[in-house]
Amino acid sequence: MTSNTIMTTILGGFLGSGKTTVLNQLLNDLNPQLRTAVIINDFGEVNIDSLLIEKGGYSKKEISGGCICCSLKAKLLDTLLQIVNEEKPDEIYIEATGLAVPWEMKQTIEKNFPSDLIRVKDVLVCMDARQCDRYHDRLPAYSRQFEGRPLVLITKADIYSLDVLEQTRVKLQKHYPGLTGFAESRSGCWKKPGTPGIPVTSPAASTGLFLFHPEMIDTGKDGIESLSLMGPLTGTVADLHQLIDENRPKVIRLKALIPFNKTVLSLQFDGSTISEQKAPENLDIKGQTVLNMFCMKEDMENLKEKISRLISLD
Template sequence: MQAYVYPAMFALFVWWFSTGAIIFLDNLPRKTFKYSMVGATIVSLSCLYGLKITATQTSLVSAYEAFFFGLFAWGWQEISFYMGYVTGTRNEPCPEGCSGWKHFGHAVETSLFHEVAIILSACAIFILTHHEPNQIGMWTFMVLWWMHQSAKLNVFFGVRNLNEEFLPEHLTFLKSFLKSKPMNLFFPISITVSMVIATMLFEHAASATSAFERSGDTFLGTMMALAILEHWFLVIPLPAGKLWKWGLASRKPSKAFDVEIVAGFLGAGKTTFMTRRLNDLGALPGKTVVLVNDFASVGLDGSLLNNQGADVVELPNGCICCSLRDDLSRQLEDTVSRFAPDRVLIEPSGVADIASLIGVMQRPPLLPFVRALKITTIIDAGAFLEDYAKLPAHFAAQAKLASTLIINKADVVSATERTMVAETLRRLNPAVAIVTARYGHIDPEPLPQARIALVHDNAASDEVPHECDDHCSHAGHTHHGHDTHDHHEQHHEHHHNHAASDLGFTSWNTELHTHCNADALQAVLDGIVGGKFGAIARVKGLAKSGNGWLHFDVAGGRASMTAFAASSDEQARVVAIGKNIHESELAAAFLACDVKLAA
C-alpha cells in the first residue's frame, strides 16, 4: 500500500504547495516580478535539463525526479502568464454586448502567446525525452496542460465558483471572459474524460511490476484525480479557494485611501445615489473602487453600478453583522491591495450594522491606510414615518453615526413632511449636516465634505459598540434550498436565503429564466405593494422583456420599472426582503408572469 500512498501524497503536496507559491509570487508588488521571472526561468531550464537526464533512468528516485521536473517546468507557464510577461494580443475587457464566436475569439487573444509558449515547451520536452523509458515528466506536463485547458473552457462557458479573487490587479480585465452560472454543458464531458483517464492510470499502477511503473502511474493518476476534484470545486458551493488563501498573504495595502460609506434603509435610494456619486467622482483623478454588500445571497446592486468608471466588488449574503466582520476585513484588505484605490465607496445592505463596519476600518491591517472616513446616510422621505415607527433604534443608530443625512425622494412629500423628517433627524444628531435630494441628486446645495476622523488606537480597534443577539445574521445560519417547477418545459430554480438580520428580515430570490410580460410583471409588483405576498419591504430585480431588459423595484410602498442596459452575461433574477414572505405564492406569481408571455 505504501508504494501507492507515498507517490500520491507527494503529488498532492507538490501540486498544492506550488500552486500557492505561484499565487504568492503573482501578488507581490510588480517591481518584484522581474526577479521572480528570472528565478522561474532558471528553474524551468534546470527542470528541462533534469528531464533529459532522468529520461534514461527507471529507478524509483528517477520517477519522483521526473514528476517533479515536469510539474515545475509547467510552473513557468503559470508564472509568466499571471505576471503578465507571456499573455496575448489583447489586454482589455471584452466590449459590452459581445457574444458568440466573437467573444470566444477575444478570449483566445488574451492568452494567445501563452498557449504558443505551452506548445513550444511541450515540443521541447518531447524532443528531450522521446524514445526513452522514463516518460513520467512529459506526461505530467501533458496532464497539467489538460487540467489547464479544461478549467479555462469551463470558467468561460460558466461555472458557480470563478475564484476571481486570485486574479492579480493587472489581469482583472479577464473577468469579462468569465461567466457565472451553476454549470455548463462542457463540464460533464471534461469530468468524464478525466475520470476515464484516471481509472486507466490507477488500473495500470495496480498491475505494474516495478516500483518505477507503480510510482509513475500513481503520480499521473493522482494528478488526474486532482483535476476531477478541481473541476468539482468550480461548481459545488464550497469555499475551495481557501486551500490557497495563504498564497494571498503577499497582498498588502500599498497606499492610503479615503472611505465613504453610503448607508440607508431598504429602498432609500442608495444605489441611485451611488450612481450619481460615481459620476461626480469620475471627474477627479485617481481610482475608485466600490464594495456592494447585498443582504440576499444573490447580489443585484453590483450589476446596476457596473460601467460607472469604477471597479465593483460584490459581497452578497450578509448584513455586515458581528460574525461577518472578519470576512469583510479580509475582503476590504484584499480589494485595496489588488486595486490600490485612491477612494473606496461602500454600499452596505439596508439592514447593515454601520457600527461594525466602522470597527472594520479601525482594525490594525487597515487603520494606517484609511486617510478619512465619511458616512452618508440616505433617508426615504416618503417611507420615513412608517419605517421610523417600526424601527426607531435602527434609524437612531444610523443618524448618530452619519456625517451627512440626505433626505431622498423629497419630491414625493410635502414641505411640512420634509420639515418633520429633518427635525426628527436633527434631534437624533444635532451636529449632522442634512440636505434634501430627488432621485439621489442633492438639492439645492452641494454635498457637505464633513468627515469623521478615525481614532488611531489599535487597542480599541475592535471595541465598537454593537449589540448582537440570536437574531443576528451569521454565515453559519444561512440556509439554501431549491424548489424546481416544471411548466411548459421551463425549469425555474428558487433559492431561499433565510438569513435573519437583527431586524427580523429574511430574503428570498430566484432566477427568471424566460422573458417577462411588462404588464404581468407590473401586476406582480402591485400585489407586493398591496401586501399580497407578505410584509415585503424591498424588491429589486432584472428581467428580460421583449428584445431588452427591465429593472424593476419596490421600495417605500412604491413600484417602478425602467429600461436596463444589461451586459452579455447578465442573469435575470429577483430578490425580495421582508418579513413573513409567502415564498411559494411569490414564486408562482413570477412564474405566471413568464408564462403569460409564452402564451
C-alpha cells in the first residue's frame, strides 16, 4: 500500500435504519485536508437519499434505479474508475441501498481494484434494534446484511433501553461470529470503537452459524419491491400520514420530498415511526412530490393504487 491509496468506507443497513443520517454526520466531520468523494445508491429513479445529503467540500455521484451489490455492480465499478481517474481523491464513502449486502460490495471492489489503489478500510452496517426484532427471523434480505465481518452500528440507540440494546447485541453475536464489533449512534452521532475513550465492543464466542428458521419468508430481495413516483401532490400531507397509518403492517419503508410553504418537507417512515423535517435548501424537485416506497410483492398493487390517488402522474 502506498501513500496514494484511496481509503474507502462502505455504509450499509436495512431500509430505514438511518444510513443517510449517519453519512451526513461522517461528512460533517471530514478532514478538510483530504479530498473526498461520495457515492450514493438508491433504488428510486429519483435519488432521494442523495438529495438529503448536505452540501459540503466533497464531490458526489449518484447511482439510481437498482442495487450496486447486484444489478448495478458494473455501474459501481465504472463510477469508481471514473472517480479514481478524474478526481484522484484521498477517501471515498459509499452509501448502499437498504437491500444491499455490504460485504459483497467490499469483495467486488477488492477483486477489481488493486489494494494499493483502493482499500476498503471499513464496512459499517447500520442497524435499528426495533427492525432487528421485526425482520431478522423473517426476511433473508434483512439478515444477509450481516454477512462477512462488518462493524454493526446500532442507530437510534438513544430511544431504546439498555436491556433492548444488549438483547440485540446478544442475538447478533449468536448468529454472526465474524462481526468486527458494535458501536452505537445517538441522533446520528457516534465514534468508531478504538478511538480514545471509546471501548471496543467485540462479539462474544458464537454458539453456531445462523440458519434460517422454517417459518422465514424465503424471498430474498425479489420478495421486496420498490415503487417510485413523481408528480403533483393532489392530496395533503395529512392524507399521506393517514395512508401510512392505515397500512403500517404492509409498508416496510417510505420516504418522500414534498413542496410545502415555499420549502421542501422530508417525510420519512421507517416501518414504525413517521417523521418530518425541513429538507436541505435549494433542492431541485421542480415543484413535484417525489416518493419512494418499499413493500412485499403481494402488497404492491394495492398500495400503488392507494398512493396514486394522492400523487398525480399526469
